[in-house]
Amino acid sequence: MSVRIDPDFSKKLAGYGKADWNECFHCGNCSAICPLTEDGFLFPRKGIRAMQMGLKEKLAGYVDPWLCYYCGECTDTCPRDANPAELMMTLRRWLTSVYDWTGLSGLLYRSFKAHMAVMILLFLSVIAAFVAFADFTIPVNSEGLVEINAFAPAELIASIDHIVLLTLGFFLLTNLINMFVKVIIQDKSVRVPLYLYFVKVWEAIFHFGTQAKFAKCEEKRMYWFLHWFLMSSYIMMFIFIIFFLEWFQTDIVHPWYHPQRLLGYYITAGIVISCVFFVWNRIKAKKTIFKFSHHSDYIFPILLFLIAITGILIHIFRLQGMPQATYVSYAIHLAVEVPMVVTFVAFSKWSHLAYRPMGLFFANLKKAALQKQYKTQLAPAT
């Protein structure tokens, strides 16, 4: 079966990231230098070729971009300055939009204006909701504590969280199924036996927790640590908000050594330090991995940073017994959080939290299945 080539594909891809990929003359240095590439998943050269020729169907089922952690080694060694690392990044953005059946992801990636418009709309809606339904005049209670749960009851916020989570979870899950169909089902060259799913899932969970493959990228331990610090902080925050909000959002002021406060500090530190580090490096644009930035690469850490800062403000104002300042900070905190969650979790950069371990899972499945097929072929006839 022949695949139809598409000369316009590279132009369409330009919305997801840009570089001189046509400079590539396929020497293969990039794939040779890559610490993560391996037999059966040779990247990034193969992907560059498929991109140049516009083999969309092939690329849509391509799992390799999720195996790349962008150390930038390939771009540094490229004799043609074709920037293969940025292609892998661009393909991750494009694949996110391919998995997303609603088409929103593509719109957010291709248009900075659209992304900003959606965010501002959500921001203003949340503020408007607070202005309409919340009481900003509630004073401190008899003990001099700010009664945040009177302003925004934790049960109510948690319920809204659950609705948002279920909605976004539905989109993310359907996108993941879409990814599974494209990567595993539509690849006719490999059949994955059912038991392998149970054998290989642990590896994926392990890598999700540790990002051990990122640590394999040479001399990138610092980035690996900060990325992991951010991810672990974020995941914890996410779990607290969704499942333990009533424990997390209290009117009582615990002593500083209380686990609730210690974990809160960890999360805040993780988000603030990592986001400042990543945004600062993107602005400096010195290192290869920070040289090329898409608008989503800025919006995501800036929003996270703003969420952390407003969180700190809530904390300070609450401890200082300043009710109105606390309420305003809280409203802004949520007004930033909502657009971040809505635009990023299922439709943009955040979703790599799900796609990357899944990509690794699928790649391992394919590898194991192919090895098995190969062994069967080689087995002597009985």
Add this chain to the structure above:
Amino acid sequence: MEEKRIGVYVCWCGTNIAKMVDVERVAEEVGKLPNVVISKNYKYMCSDPGQELIVKDIKEHNLNRVVVSACSPRIHELTFRKALQNAGLNPYMFEMANIREQVSWVHEDREEATKKAKALVTGAIARVAYHEALDKRTVEINPASLVIGAGISGLTAALEIADAGKQVFLLEKEAQLGGHTANVELTFPYMIPARQILDPKIKRVENHPNVEVLKKAEIDEIFGYIGNFNADIKVNGDSRKLEFGNIIVATGLKPFDPSSVDLHGYGKLPNVVTSIEFEKMLQSGKIETKDGREPKNIAIIHCVGSRNNDYHEYCSRTCCMLGLKFANQTRTALPDSNIYEIYADMRSFGKGCEELYTETSKRDIMFLNFDQREGIPQITKAHPGDCCEMLIEMKERLSNTNIEVPADMVILLVGMEAREDAKEVAHHVGVSKCGNDFFIERHPKLDPVATTTDGVYIIGSCQGPKDITDSVAQSRAAAARILACITQGTVEVELTTAVVNEDLCCGCQTCVNVCPYTAISFDEEKSVSVVNEILCKGCGTCGSACPTGAIRSRHFTDQQILSQIKGIMSTEMTEV
């Protein structure tokens, strides 16, 4: 008779010979043979110290014959002959035994190889004992020249010679001058219009007092030898005779006919065109399909008829650059079109060519690579309702994927072939052809414009596929060679020719019939054969055919050859 004093030199050729032949033993053993005065071995006989060794020994030991046992005489016979001459000996008192190509390079048993080397040297020693001193002979040069073919090569060469004040006859088969260059619009890599190159040359040639242009001309027969050729030709049907001293063959090429390549569908699909047809389209100023539409998808297929064992194994050298030029011109003419460059290997050698490749690759052109060994692209008609007229199916090498490329126009970059009439031309002027029917130069590296026939030069694509740049360079080189020859006034010719012993000749004329160089004529009065020593190449055919033994080839006498055989057979050999 003077005493025979032979010097023998066995060469190591570095390790080329020494690794397989015990050169020291060979030198030592042949040193004991009769007439051998000294026998030496040396690392590189062809080096200056090696030659000086011979000169010194000739003077010191009063040698009068020399044997060098080294590489092929085709490479260094002249070198050593010169050394003999420098030492005051006649250069023909020399014999070479080839123990490299015939021994060390082709054998694997050192002991056997050494024995064979010794046998060959022994044969050479036996032969050289009967060598005779031969004199040089010179002939006068007619300063006029004949140039066959008035393409860019022929025109350039004719002008070069004419500008030096010598007469040129420029023969052209067609009614117009300019050859294939006249069918080109822009030339790669600098996009200079071909007309700008060609027209001034044509005008100058037609008005040049020293050039006689003969259009619609055909050659009936060419006789003679360097310096003294004459020809019977027909111009526009009328017979003429010409006299000249040198010949330049510039008969050019024939484009490959892609009808024989079934998969490309040329002749069946209307919008599959050759590079020549597309060039005409560019000259007309409009790129359009047969039904007058502007093509959206244009594919350029490389290596049509070239580098493929089913057609021609060789590379036609110009098509890659032509393809890049087409891509550039099409991109300029049709900015919104999709252009595909379907190539096997991109060969953009030469000044300015890699730069054109780089430039082209930045103009939104898709390069698709195929592997000749896995099949050539197949062109089929697309389904009605598809976005394009044709589909090209191919296996793309860099992605290892079977792909289909949409196309509304396909340009086949057809290769260059030798002309069908190359055989007749070769016969007329006495040059040989290679397996692909292109004419063979005297030496592929060191003498690329001369041929094995003295006074006959080959330039341009009749010698092999070539672009304008290389053709012009060759043309001027050949012109310089001819002008040097004319300036000298005379030329030295080979003396290893046949001679007739008139007393023994029975007048049977067998030799006249067998001579491949028409060098033997029959003297009716004396009733004996006469050898034209200028035309004779010393091939020896007549000598072996002569029933009475009246013809003898100088430097290849029966005695010399038989004693060489005797010498070889006298050594201890292993029965095979």
